[in-house]
Amino acid sequence: MHAAVMYQRITFHAMGDFDPSLDACEDYDLSLRVARRLPIATHAGLVAEYRRHGTAITRDADRMRRAALRVLGRQRAHIEGRDDLTAASDEGRAFWLGHYPPTSIASAVIPLSAQAGPVPATRRSGRNRGSAGRVLMYHRIGEPARDPWGLAVSPVHFAEHLEVLRRERNVMSLSDATRVLEAGPLPADAVLVTFDDGYADNLHAGLPALERHEVPAAVFVSTGYFGRPHGFWWDELERILFEAPSLPGSLELDVRASSLHVDLAGLPERQAGDAADWRALTGGPSTARQVLYERLWTWMWLVLDAEREEALDKVATWAGAQRTPAGADRPLSTSEVAEMAQHPLLGLGAHTVTHPRLSGLTASMQRLEIRESARTLEAISGRPTFAMAYPFGGPGDVDPDSVRAASEVGYRVAFMAVPEGSGGGHDRLGVPRHYVPDLDGDEFVRWLHADEDAGSAVPREEPAPVLTGSAR
Numbered sequence: 435m436h437a438a439v440m441y442q443r444i445t446f447h448a449m450g451d452f453d454p455s456l457d458a459c460e461d462y463d464l465s466l467r468v469a470r471r472l473p474i475a476t477h478a479g480l481v482a483e484y485r486r487h488g489t490a491i492t493r494d495a496d497r498m499r500r501a502a503l504r505v506l507g508r509q510r511a512h513i514e515g516r517d518d519l520t521a522a523s524d525e526g527r528a529f530w531l532g533h534y535p536p537t538s539i540a541s542a543v544i545p546l547s548a549q550a551g552p553v554p555a556t557r558r559s560g561r562n563r564g565s566a567g568r569v570l571m572y573h574r575i576g577e578p579a580r581d582p583w584g585l586a587v588s589p590v591h592f593a594e595h596l597e598v599l600r601r602e603r604n605v606m607s608l609s610d611a612t613r614v615l616e617a618g619p620l621p622a623d624a625v626l627v628t629f630d631d632g633y634a635d636n637l638h639a640g641l642p643a644l645e646r647h648e649v650p651a652a653v654f655v656s657t658g659y660f661g662r663p664h665g666f667w668w669d670e671l672e673r674i675l676f677e678a679p680s681l682p683g684s685l686e687l688d689v690r691a692s693s694l695h696v697d698l699a700g701l702p703e704r705q706a707g708d709a710a711d712w713r714a715l716t717g718g719p720s721t722a723r724q725v726l727y728e729r730l731w732t733w734m735w736l737v738l739d740a741e742r743e744e745a746l747d748k749v750a751t752w753a754g755a756q757r758t759p760a761g762a763d764r765p766l767s768t769s770e771v772a773e774m775a776q777h778p779l780l781g782l783g784a785h786t787v788t789h790p791r792l793s794g795l796t797a798s799m800q801r802l803e804i805r806e807s808a809r810t811l812e813a814i815s816g817r818p819t820f821a822m823a824y825p826f827g828g829p830g831d832v833d834p835d836s837v838r839a840a841s842e843v844g845y846r847v848a849f850m851a852v853p854e855g856s857g858g859g860h861d862r863l864g865v866p867r868h869y870v871p872d873l874d875g876d877e878f879v880r881w882l883h884a885d886e887d888a889g890s891a892v893p894r895e896e897p898a899p900v901l902t903g904s905a906r
């Protein structure tokens with residue numbers, strides 16, 4: 435069951451607002467529509483308790499049961515042919531029948547743990563993977579001044595991670611891991627180290643440590659970003675907003691068919707530490723720059739690459755800033771990728787061309803992104819591209835067309851950015867991964883040994899703008 439939820443207004447409108455034709459459960463209906471398109475986090479344990487007040491609408495069990503079943507039934511058309519989702523929907527139906535029985539007792543206090551509700555099957559099955567080896571997901575090796583998505587692991591910590599992995603685990607290369615993953619999950623003691631996006635620091639700060647500890651790794655690169663002067667859009671947005679000397683009191687952004695209004699009245703423009711330690715989504719934006727970053731990030735997450743570029747132009751002008759070149763956060767150049775392709779410890783994989791949210795694209799656009807990135811990598815390396823990682827990589831960011839395209843293009847494995855994977859059982863085109871936080875060696879040992887549920891509690895790779903944490 436969804437609990438109290440706060441949506442950003444852009445999300446609310448993008449999903450079509452409340453449906454006024456319903457006489458109850460409008461929030462549940464909205465929540466299900468959001469869940470079809472955006473990632474939703476779930477809790478395994480008790481997080482809240484609800485009480486039915488004598489005068490509240492929820493006391494009318496018959497009305498609530500009818501409304502909840504009607505709203506749930508509306509989703510049936512979207513899950514045709516999906517056995518896992520149909521089973522989840524049936525489970526949800528059974529839940530509502532039990533939750534609002536004809537003789538329901540008013541004022542009962544119902545523990546949320548008894549209200550598991552229609553949790554997607556993909557989430558539940560994830561907990562059965564405790565015995566499988568882990569695919570670890572890194573992005574950057576460095577110590578950036580700002581890191582809203584927690585993407586960077588410091589060089590010292592990274593070296594400590596590798597020391598632990600060398601000592602305790604069977605670290606596999608991308609090609610060996612692929613052979614195993616084609617048949618089933620990795621063995622319990624196996625680990626595959628992966629990097630996403632294609633930051634230059636993977637080569638300059640990451641590789642020396644990998645060489646020292648003789649740990650192989652996979653690097654998934656977005657080919658359209660090779661040598662792009664302004665770097666990745668989420669980094670440039672952060673530079674523009676946090677480095678501008680001052681910002682106007684409100685933003686009106688119009689890009690093609692989309693517009694965004696952000697009113698900053700009453701918000702402090704900045705405060706001590708608003709940049710360095712702040713984490714988007716989990717940090718609760720409290721300054722104008724933080725609020726803008728989250729709103730613009732979410733907006734840009736949902737649009738096409740060309741629209742992002744246009745938006746960055748307009749936001750820079752609005753902020754009185756220049757579109758400055760990337761610094762330590764720059765992407766790899768083509769020649770650096772060529773150098774990495776020849777390195778015996780590294781395996782290269784694709785991460786699409788423009789790093790789109792695939793589920794927001796048509797099937798043919800998805801195919802183009804997934805195919806062209808493989809071709810570019812093949813032209814650079816002279817070898818077939820057999821692995822990819824889905825950008826953002828949450829369950830809502832990848833749809834059946836993405837998986838079909840990955841299969842048709844000939845990828846042997848494709849990686850998610852969440853510990854749950856893409857489906858019920860093992861799926862070589864929806865392999866789960868674990869986001870690695872910037873922990874020191876001792877903390878990393880504890881993290882590595884934590885059971886699967888604890889592992890699932892860390893933020894996901896790609897910042898899920900709505901309800902979960904972390905980026906790319």
Ligand SMILES: [Zn+2]
Nearest residue numbers: 630631826906
């Ligand atoms: Zn990414």
